[in-house]
Amino acid sequence: MTDVAASSTAGAGAGASASASASGTQVVPNDFQTNIQYAEMEYPNPPKMAVQQYSLPPLPYAYNALEPAISEAIMALHHDSHHQAYVTNLNKALASYAGAANIADQIALLPCIRFNGGGHINHALFWRNLAPPSSEDAQNPEASAPNLAAAVRATFGSFDALIDRFSAALNGVQGSGWGWLVRTAVPQGGLRIITTKDQDPVVGEEVPLIGVDVWEHAYYLQYMNARPQYIDAVWTVINWTEAEMRYNHGRDSIFDELLAHMEADP
């Protein structure tokens, strides 16, 4: 630390502060002052940094609002218990990361952050890309998602073809995971269906438009081993208005909007 402080002070150059430094009076430019203080604070007593914490966003509809496609019991457990556990464990992992003594300890925490952070992002996206089956958002994709509908026709031919392809991908997920309709990265990019394992999130350049959870906890109480029946039902509760919004906006604005729902109040 002494070295850092010394070199920083020296780095201030032969300016006005040279004599002041020699006398021990801290009349260095503000940025160097900040660096010195930060360096001195970091060891041996780490600063109590404000660690970003996250909170469980409320469901945008009632627990029973997706019936009969997804039962109230599933939604209550899925949201209050499963999603909450990802949030709780993400916050713990981020706090541990901030307090980790070295890079090895930090790296060891990355799988935990990826899994629980992914779980938080994926479920936050999922709740908002679902809507009650009687709603206009769910019933009328052509009207709710005009720009997306044009892209769907261009890529897949029709919504039915999209749903066939998407369903096949979801049924093919081995173990726990998700299926996604994404917009590819290039400007005016096309549509693709991808799957991710466990809680791996879509956080690259692709824009997640619709996510469907095929973890067994997402359907087992109602559909048991009949995953294809759950997948058939989920198409009746897709929020096409939300999908259109995501399609029309860039990745950054979608995550900004999503984060507003995910982050804890300061």
Add this chain to the structure above:
Amino acid sequence: MASTLLRTTPAIRAALRTPAAKPAAALFGTSFVRSKATLPDLPYDYSALEPYISGKIMELHHSKHHQTYVNGLNTALETVEEAKEKGDFTKAAAQAPLINFHGGGHLNHSLFWENLAPASKEGGGEPSGSLADAIKRDFGSFDTFRKQTNTALAGIQGSGWAWLVQDKTSGTIGLVTRANQDPVTGNLQPLLGIDAWEHAYYLQYENRKAEYFEAIWNVINWKTVASRFEK
């Protein structure tokens, strides 16, 4: 193990299901015998592991989930055979992930059923003899082994299994986890498998999987585990 999982079926029976796909010469011109995977019977009733694992879970798990792996494996193997006959090796190779998944699911569940037993019979308690000695040698104590197993199970991200395994070279035993239905293969001999897929516990324990991991120790068949160890 494998011999109990496979039942030989004359090729003609398999071929007759898709008669249009094969010329008559291929149907009758060979004495080749094709093995098909079949669902093994449970060595106890569906309700026999209650209250630790419900009869409903056991019935679905065995008659639906395991059956689906058996069917998937047979379909994938038939696809390989058909692709091979046509010289379509790209298609044959594309079956590899399906054979791993469904074949692993078949093997894992077959091992699992046998390393469980009703608490009123062989289930529960602690191992004895050379297996107990090995657990003490390699884990320190049975209690430590149990705790480490539950920690490994709880740490599985997504679907998978935890296994007590024996290293075939060194003879030492240890814990490993496997994602999805990846089977324990190679230099490791599986001794005890515990299924951490949600379908193994969700109807009874929902999101409280730690309770399932505690409960299952009451129905571990140490006799089976010991016989795998001593083999």
